[in-house]
Amino acid sequence: MRQSRRLFALLSALALVASLTAACGGSDDSGGGNGLEKKTVTVAALPLVDSAAVYIAQKEKLFQKEGLTVKIKPIAQSTLALPALSKGEVDVISGANYVSFLQANEKGALKLSILAEGTTMTSHMMDVLVMPKSSIKAPKDLEGKKVAVNILNNIQSLTLDAILKANNVDPSKVKYVQVPFPQMATALEKGQVDAIHTVEPFSSDTEKKLGARVAVDGGTEPITDTPISGYVSTQDFVKKNPKTAAAFQRAIIAAQKIAAGDRKRVEEVLPSYSKIDAQVAKVITMPGYSTSLNATRMQRIVDLMSTEKLLQQKPDMKTILFQPTS
Template sequence: MRVQLRFRSAKLAATATATAVLLAGCGGSEEESGARGGPEKKTITVAGLPLADVAALHIAIDRGLFEKEGLNVRVQPVQQSVQALPALAHGQVDVIGGANFVTFLQAREKGTLATRVLAEGARNAPHMMDVLVPADSKIKGPRDLKGKKVAVNILNNIQSLTLNAVLGKAGAGLPEYRQVPFPQMGSVLERGQVDAVHAAEPFLTALKRELKARTVVDGNAAPTAGLPLSGYVTTDTFIDKYPKTAAAFQRAITAAQAVAAKDRGAVAKALPGYTKIKPAEAAAIGLPDYPATSSAAQLKRLISLMRTQKLLTKDLDPAAVLYQPAR
């Protein structure tokens, strides 16, 4: 019997359809002139992933932190941040929440989309992004993954980047990666189409519950411990056109990140509302670290690792990537 992970995002269509929905359904945000010093655009759309990474986004909405800044934030669910890239480029989506940094750093380097990080969302932490195998698998540890088929949400991205680094440090060989959206990982693992899955929370906990899958690699091992993974990304065009809006969003999400960093209960309360994970599981899953402030030094670690694995061809200045509002 096929396991169906019960998440809203599992009902989304394939990438092309999801992109079309974003382009068709997220447009038309009314631009309003706020009071003096207020945001130029009061209603903004955020493409949000169903991951623990974006808990602060929902905390900010629930606690009125955006409203306090004069913003009305609408969330458009999306399975993969790359699905929202066309919509972001066309201004139909203003921000991508849970955007994996690898994709957006590559887009900036290549000049395909001038992206900027409004705020970090999540950093690597113990058992929030692990490699799982079926309970009866012969795979016992990192060295057993050499040549095996491992599912990742997006190819040549944050998951393979971090897992390659962990396996390299352990002296283990590399697997063969297969692109499988998080909501479908349970099905392909159960059918034996892959040998293992590299899953992030809350999908990680759901796979353990539904399939009795077990962990063979903690994705937070050296040298990726505490590495920046994802955040809230927009474009230079949006910032140039709406600087007060960008600053207001940054203030609200930074305040929410501080809440998430200190109050696990607030994260546990938010998770069931947008991931459909059970409340009891939300209180126990492995969460990422939620940095209250973004760090150029930490982002430099990610850029250096990407350079090592040839996912970037040149160094990027992390200070230029991180948005700093004018004083």
């Protein structure tokens, strides 16, 4: 009888521990009581204004509200995180330029899923800068010159080529040179390139430190309001973790709305993840922050890429844009 009572007491204790563990969600990465398949999400983020929403969401505890823990890993170029994304070592890339990832999707390097839109082009959000005494003053003057871009055959050359054509300039006469954003100012100052096609917050910082001036507004027509970057993942991730993906999407869209409605909130987070000081953050040109995932708007970048032959076929955006089932 004593053994039976001891056994009963032991089983009751084990049952109590099990119930408490279940209530607390356990120690693994499962979603626990909130129904998420995965509660820890790793995000690779660029040090650009494009990534502001992920830092706003972190600061305002919007991820926490959705039951998510987000780990942010800074990266210099979104394409550097592509292998990690394909292997599942990174779940989401923030500030990912659509050109690289739509191309990777077409080539089969990954099956792309876009969780949320990030930024759209605005006037002077991306600019072609030159040194103060440069003879380059208009798009036509770029012919025969070296222009630095972050990644070759990508969003910068794509949009600048469209602007050049609109100004009757032959893009083939411009020599693009790959230089990472943080190194562009040095390359310009040393004369390694004639101009740099840079983006905020680097453009305002370069203007301030070098006295560089704008030769070409990189956000003018015909590419104004074109989607340029967003929050990308893989179809494998969203299929295995649909509730987690939906929770991340809700948090980011909420943060995008904050960024779109109050630039001071962007100014507050910028110095925390970029090398831009608070004073420069106050004067930079902001991109457009999209507050929804819109297929019609996204089609603009696809059409532009197709026109410039950066895509052989137009992808089915319905399979690429993540839409929660509930």
